[in-house]
Structures are given as C-alpha cells and as structure tokens.
Amino acid sequence: MKQAELMLRADNVSKSFGPEGAATVALSGVDMSIRAGEFVTIVGASGCGKSTLLNLFAGLDKPSSGTIEVNGKVALMFQEATLLPWLTARKNIELALNYAGVARSDRDARVAELLDIVRLGDWADKRPHELSGGMRQRVALARCLAQGARIVLMDEPLGALDAMTRDHLHDEIESIVKAQGLTVVFVTHNMREAVRLGDRVILMGSRPGRVVYEQSVPLKRPRTMDSNDIASRAADLTNRLKAEQGILEGADS
Amino acid sequence: MTINNASRTQTTFSARNAWAWTWPKLFAIALVLGGWELLFLSEWRPSYVLPGPIETFDALFKMAGTERFWLAVKTTMTRAGTGFILALVLGSIVGIAVARIKPLRLAVGNVITGLQVMPSIAWFPLAILVFGLNEQAILFVVVLGAGPSIANGVIAGIDHVPPAFTRLGRVLGAGPIALYRDIVLPAALPTYVAGLVQGWSFAWRSLMAGELLVIIAETPSLGTTLDFARQMSKVPELIATMIVILLIGMLVDSVFGTISRKIRRDRGLAIDD
Ligand SMILES: Nc1ncnc2c1ncn2[C@@H]1O[C@H](COP(=O)(O)OP(=O)(O)O)[C@@H](O)[C@H]1O
Ligand SMILES: [Mg+2]
Numbered sequence: 458m459k460q461a462e463l464m465l466r467a468d469n470v471s472k473s474f475g476p477e478g479a480a481t482v483a484l485s486g487v488d489m490s491i492r493a494g495e496f497v498t499i500v501g502a503s504g505c506g507k508s509t510l511l512n513l514f515a516g517l518d519k520p521s522s523g524t525i526e527v528n529g530k531v532a533l534m535f536q537e538a539t540l541l542p543w544l545t546a547r548k549n550i551e552l553a554l555n556y557a558g559v560a561r562s563d564r565d566a567r568v569a570e571l572l573d574i575v576r577l578g579d580w581a582d583k584r585p586h587e588l589s590g591g592m593r594q595r596v597a598l599a600r601c602l603a604q605g606a607r608i609v610l611m612d613e614p615l616g617a618l619d620a621m622t623r624d625h626l627h628d629e630i631e632s633i634v635k636a637q638g639l640t641v642v643f644v645t646h647n648m649r650e651a652v653r654l655g656d657r658v659i660l661m662g663s664r665p666g667r668v669v670y671e672q673s674v675p676l677k678r679p680r681t682m683d684s685n686d687i688a689s690r691a692a693d694l695t696n697r698l699k700a701e702q703g704i705l706e707g708a709d710s
Numbered sequence: 711m712t713i714n715n716a717s718r719t720q721t722t723f724s725a726r727n728a729w730a731w732t733w734p735k736l737f738a739i740a741l742v743l744g745g746w747e748l749l750f751l752s753e754w755r756p757s758y759v760l761p762g763p764i765e766t767f768d769a770l771f772k773m774a775g776t777e778r779f780w781l782a783v784k785t786t787m788t789r790a791g792t793g794f795i796l797a798l799v800l801g802s803i804v805g806i807a808v809a810r811i812k813p814l815r816l817a818v819g820n821v822i823t824g825l826q827v828m829p830s831i832a833w834f835p836l837a838i839l840v841f842g843l844n845e846q847a848i849l850f851v852v853v854l855g856a857g858p859s860i861a862n863g864v865i866a867g868i869d870h871v872p873p874a875f876t877r878l879g880r881v882l883g884a885g886p887i888a889l890y891r892d893i894v895l896p897a898a899l900p901t902y903v904a905g906l907v908q909g910w911s912f913a914w915r916s917l918m919a920g921e922l923l924v925i926i927a928e929t930p931s932l933g934t935t936l937d938f939a940r941q942m943s944k945v946p947e948l949i950a951t952m953i954v955i956l957l958i959g960m961l962v963d964s965v966f967g968t969i970s971r972k973i974r975r976d977r978g979l980a981i982d983d
C-alpha cells in the first residue's frame with residue numbers, strides 16, 4: 458500500500474536553551490514523521506518539550522541540531538488564548554485572512570463561513586473578554602483555520618476548559634479536520650484526550666525531552682472520553698510514562 | 711437573549727456610575743466653596759486681599775463678558791494645543807525609535823526619564839536666551855515638558871506587549887510593518903494614552919509657568935491676565951483666572967480619562983480611577 462505524503466519530519470532534533478554549559482536541554486534526539494491526513498497527538502508531562510517541538514515545526518525557533526522538514530504551510534494554535542483583546546471575533550479572524558493574502562472583497566464571506574464552522578455566527582462582533590473560555594478557543598480555532606494551512610499544530614488548546622466544553626470541542630475539531638482533510642499535531646498532557654483524538658499517540662519523556670513510545674489507536678470514531686477502551690489505553694500510557702520516569706504506582710491524572 | 715440582558719445591566723450600571731462619579735465632585739465643590747466663604751467671613755485677611763466666592767464669581771462672569779478674556783483663552787489654548795501636538799509627534803517618534811533601536815535605548819533611555827523628572831520651568835532662562843521673549847521659547851518648554859512623558863509611554867507600552875502577541879503575529883505571517891501597525895502599537899495603546907495624560911498635565915504646567923515668565927506685549931493670555939491682576943491688585947479677577955486655569959486643565963484631563971476608560975473597557979481591562 459502506498460503511504461500518504463510526508464508532511465512533517467523531525468530528524469534527530471535537539472534543542473537547548475541558555476548559555477553553553479548551563480543550558481536546559483529541552484529536546485534530545487527526537488525523530489518523528491507525520492503523514493498527510495494523520496491526526497497525531499503528542500502527550501507528556503509538563504516541561505517535557507512539547508511546546509518547544511511545535512515551535513520548531515512552526516518555524517518560530519530553530520533546532521540546536523538535527524533537521525526539521527515541513528511540507529507546506531503550517532498554522533499554530535497556541536496554548537494560551539491569544540485573541541487580540543482590542544479586536545472583535547470577526548476582526549481577529551479577518552487579520553489572519555489578511556496576512557494569508559485573502560482578497561479584501563472575499564474576507565467577509567470567509568469570516569462568516571469560519572464562524573459558522575465553529576458555530577459562533579451570532580458572536581462575530583463581540584470582543585474576546587465578552588466571550589467564554591470555550592468560545593474564545595473556538596474563535597482561535599477559526600483563526601487558525603483562516604490561515605489556510607494544510608498542517609495544523611495545536612498546543613494544549615483545550616487545557617483550561619471545563620470537561621463538557623472540552624468534550625464538545627473534541628467533536629467539533631474532529632469533524633472539521635475530517636471535512637477539510639487536515640494534518641494535525643495535537644499536544645496535550647491529558648492521556649485520555651490523546652487517545653480520544655489521535656490516530657496515533659506519541660508519548661514524550663522528560664529531562665531531556667524525547668520520544669519514549671508511540672502507538673496507533675485503531676478505535677472506531679466517534680469516540681467518547683469515558684469509554685472503557687480509551688480509559689484502558691490511557692492507563693497503559695500513564696504506566697509507561699511512570700515506568701519511564703522511574704515512578705512506581707501513583708494516582709492517574 | 712443573554713447579550714441583551716448583559717448590555718441592559720451595563721446601561722443601568724453606567725447611569726448609576728454617572729451618579730457615583732458626580733456626587734463626590736459636587737460634594738468637593740461645596741466643601742471648597744463653603745470653606746472659602748467661612749475663611750472670608752472670619753476676616754482672616756482683609757477682603758481686598760482675599761475676596762469671598764460671591765465677589766470672585768461676579769468678577770468671573772464680568773470677565774467672561776469681555777473680548778479680551780476670550781482672546782486670552784484662545785491664545786493660551788492655541789499654545790497648549792500646538793505644544794501638546796508637537797510633543798505628541800516628537801515624543802511618539804522618539805519613543806518608537808528608542809523602543810526599537812537598542813543602541814539608541816542605551817544612549818538616551820535614561821536621558822528621557824531624566825528629562826521627565828526635571829522641572830520644565832528650569833528650562834525657561836535658557837529658552838529665553840536662545841529664542842528670546844517669544845512664542846518659540848514657550849513652545850520649546852511646553853514640548854520639553856510633555857514630550858518625555860509621551861515618549862516614555864510609548865517605550866513602556868511597546869516593552870510590555872505580551873511576547874505571545876508578537877509570536878502570534880509571526881505565526882500568522884505578519885511582516886515587520888504589519889506587526890507594528892496591527893499588533894505592537896495597538897497592544898501598547900493603553901500605556902501610550904496614560905503617557906498622553908501625564909504629558910498633558912506637564913504641558914499645562916509648563917505653559918502656565920511660561921506665560922508668567924515670558925510676557926509678550928499685546929498678546930493677552932491667561933498667564934498675562936494673572937500677572938496684570940496681581941499688578942493691579944485685582945484679586946477677584948486673579949482668583950477667577952485661577953479657577954479658569956483649573957477648569958480647563960480638568961476638562962482636558964477628563965476627556966483623556968474618558969478615552970482611556972473606553973479603551974480599557976473595550977479590552978476588558980480593569981478600570982482604575
Ligand atoms: N525560551 C526558552 N528559554 C529557556 N528555556 C525554555 C524556553 N522555552 C522552553 N524552555 C524550557 O524547555 C523545557 C521544555 O519546555 P516546553 O516546551 O514549554 O514544555 P511543555 O510544552 O512540554 O510543557 C522546559 O524546561 C522549559 O523551561
Ligand atoms: Mg507547553
């Protein structure tokens with residue numbers, strides 16, 4: 458069977474911060490290949506270098522050694538909500554369209570379409586502080602899609618949301634990604650979320666940040682966070698991570 | 711539905727706010743006038759040195775009926791406006807340059823703060839020698855009074871733009887100019903406006919000092935009105951002019967305050983007043 462096109466590749470990538478000698482090694486010897494249409498989740502403890510890796514893929518930073526290959530335009534959705542507070546939801550999205558080179562005359566229709574996708578049509582003219590946390594993340598998602606990239610990187614985008622809003626956004630992201638045929642790298646520290654969303658889960662260990670395990674998730678969609686299959690796979694991943702870090706038994710997060 | 715409710719609560723709130731904003735001011739005015747009247751009645755100073763509020767406001771209304779008074783207000787406001795706008799333009803340019811260019815910051819960053827602390831009235835003797843007793847001398851000092859605060863507002867505003875916003879700009883593909891125009895400068899706006907407010911108060915103080923020191927014949931201004939009233943011992947006119955100076959300063963300040971509050975409210979920031 459012919460494999461899908463390679464979209465992202467990290468080849469023996471390392472990244473350190475700070476002066477030589479006293480440097481923090483954020484990533485060490487990371488190899489990773491992500492193919493077109495894949496939904497890959499990266500999971501690991503906080504501080505293990507997940508954001509650093511996404512920044513490298515997004516071209517915001519350069520690896521200290523090794524190579525990063527990116528096949529096409531990349532959009533990045535940040536960990537923290539970064540809607541510009543002085544712009545309405547509509548204008549936030551429009552700015553991304555503007556930078557993506559969408560003609561002024563086409564922008565209105567495109568904004569309406571994107572707000573529709575994240576089901577915020579009635580909230581177009583609200584400013585970020587007038588929206589709930591979940592709504593803000595949906596606007597950020599719409600803005601991310603506005604960039605017209607085939608590759609989408611998401612850095613713990615739902616970390617700060619309540620469980621119900623988060624479950625709901627899982628469905629939404631899943632259907633958008635499927636409808637648009639996007640390639641996604643979704644970072645989380647939540648094992649269940651990783652299994653719930655990913656076609657493939659990559660487990661990262663800490664100090665230094667590296668890939669310790671990966672597993673494809675053949676479970677049929679739609680999936681739900683609280684299904685037994687997902688729970689048992691998440692527990693398995695948690696145990697692997699603990700074993701990796703030399704921690705014996707502990708509470709599941 | 712929810713939206714409507716939210717905005718309705720906001721209107722009732724702002725009506726209540728308007729009253730909450732008004733009554734302390736009315737109370738303060740009553741307190742000042744009452745204290746003044748009592749001081750007057752106590753005859754602590756003879757009434758030709760310290761007139762009461764009634765006589766003073768009478769003088770104020772009489773003065774407001776003269777052409778000369780409005781000419782004075784016009785001169786002073788023109789100087790304040792010109793000086794402030796010049797300070798705004800120069801302060802903003804210098805501020806952006808210093809915020810952007812590292813060597814420039816090392817060279818003049820502290821100088822700007824130094825200028826801001828220096829009482830601008832200390833510039834007058836030099837300004838008079840350099841420019842003469844004329845408009846330029848006054849404008850020079852007004853600009854030096856207001857400019858540093860405005861420049862510092864720009865610098866502080868740009869320095870405190872959250873790094874997440876600039877990273878966002880890069881991810882979205884903003885070029886360097888677009889990044890400044892669409893992200894950095896708007897993000898710096900609240901601090902910039904705070905700098906403008908401070909700049910205005912320095913401009914107004916410098917201008918009053920200037921109008922008392924640089925008396926230009928045949929050009930009535932609020933400063934010369936004060937000076938003539940003192941020379942002629944027309945104390946009611948003197949105090950009336952002081953009241954006008956106070957009111958203009960407060961009026962402009964409240965316009966800035968309104969702009970600043972609107973900006974902060976639009977962004978969901980705390981409004982501290
Ligand atoms: N710009 C930076 N300067 C210095 N250290 C950094 C920087 N960015 C990340 N680090 C360090 O690199 C490590 C990985 O960070 P990060 O990628 O943010 O982890 P994660 O996203 O998995 O929580 C951490 O130890 C962090 O302190
Ligand atoms: Mg992170």
